Amino acid sequence: MLETAPDGILLVDKPQGISSHRVVAIARRRLGLKKVGHAGTLDPMATGLLVLGIGPSTRLLTHLVGLDKTYTATIRLGVSTDSDDADGAPTAAAGVATADVSDDAIERAVALQRGVIDQVPSTVSAIKVGGRRAYDLARKGESVELTSRTVTISQFDVAGRTDHTVEVAGTGVTVVDIEVVVTCSSGTYVRALARDVGATLGTGAHLVALRRTRVGPFDVQHAIDLEDDAVDVRAALARPADIARRLFSSVTLDAAAAKDLTDGKRVAAQHPDSDEPVAAVAADDDRLVGLVSVRRGLLRVMTNFPPPGASASSQTGPRP
CATH class of the missing domain: 3.30.2350.10 (Pseudouridine synthase)
Incomplete structure (x- = not known):
């Protein structure tokens, strides 16, 4: 069985003397993946928490940049x-x-x-x-x-x-x-x-x-030393659905409704009287399907997280 590509949020304790871009480069090398981004840099003299998005989870970084x-x-x-x-x-x-x-x-x-x-x-x-x-x-x-x-x-x-x-x-x-x-x-x-x-x-x-010790709900005590070759970087990745639930209210959909949402269709909200500017949607297999707004009883896609193996054309979210 083929190993799936890395996907998740990585908390890194940046050492002094290297740039945030250097940390991203190390993550790319260790994970064998080009698609790595960060949610706010630290100066070379600074240490502490750097939040990286890996693979499709780079889409979450927009929602992490503005955290206290x-x-x-x-x-x-x-x-x-x-x-x-x-x-x-x-x-x-x-x-x-x-x-x-x-x-x-x-x-x-x-x-x-x-x-x-x-x-x-x-x-x-x-x-x-x-x-x-x-x-x-x-x-x-x-x-x-x-x-x-x-x-x-x-x-x-x-x-x-x-x-x-x-x-x-x-x-x-x-x-x-x-x-x-x-x-x-x-x-x-x-x-x-x-x-x-x-x-x-x-x-x-x-x-x-x-030293940066916290970004939103994420604490440096849970970060890894990316330069330590003994650290299993893949194992340290936080799952996208778990991260999204820490940031937003969440909704779980069955497989059919999750596919409809992935295809760009509007899906009925479970609680039609409750509006949310951003909510996380997970499938019943605990995969993050997307981030949505909840308005007038409907889930409206903001960011899609297609299932593994989806074609590039299906990863751009709903058409206008």
Whole structure:
């Protein structure tokens, strides 16, 4: 019996020093499959949870990108960099008179970044300006002006501080490192939070460590080390139906109704009085059939997940 092609969601604990694109490349190699995508990158200096879609499950990634995320991070007060993180070059290193930066002052600065805020992304970011990445423009010395965006910071807590001395350009500088926990909406730049806390305190600041611990309902404690050859990557794949049920309400159809939905037909809802913007539909064999909206008593296909072996023409969803 032929082995089916890999299909599912893979939770990876990205190590420091490699790009998210490198993680995708490793997954492709280990699974022998080209169709691998991710639900939001991490910078090379960052570690933690990277959510990959494998095979047909790449279709789920659209619904994962916008999930809230949780990070642990270390913000260094007293030194600013051109990228707002440790990968950048220092632009100011005045240091901190630690007696003048009290815990209360830090808390007030952090509190200003909680809630719904307008945040200007870091200049060295992947945002496109005139069709070009902001980081490409910045690295070429070109002026980059990014507009603010509205983001939601539902948690920004200080977990501890360390006062110490570091060397910057051959000079000892007194700094304060604060450990923080951040839960935020998609599109938030944690290094911009660090920059803005430093600006409020008048010390300057940048991010020296960042770890993503959660994406929506998915936690890094369930992620794998993709570079560990002893890890069975196929066995670590989460089934599409299981993932969809964690994100949306679910409906189970018999084989005939599931085929009708796959063929693009509208199928009657089990509870005609209940509308849902997105619901997951599984067949009675527990295969994910598709994502639908439920309106006026009918299931209307948004994304189809054809059965294994379906032709390419049958994988585009219903015709208009």
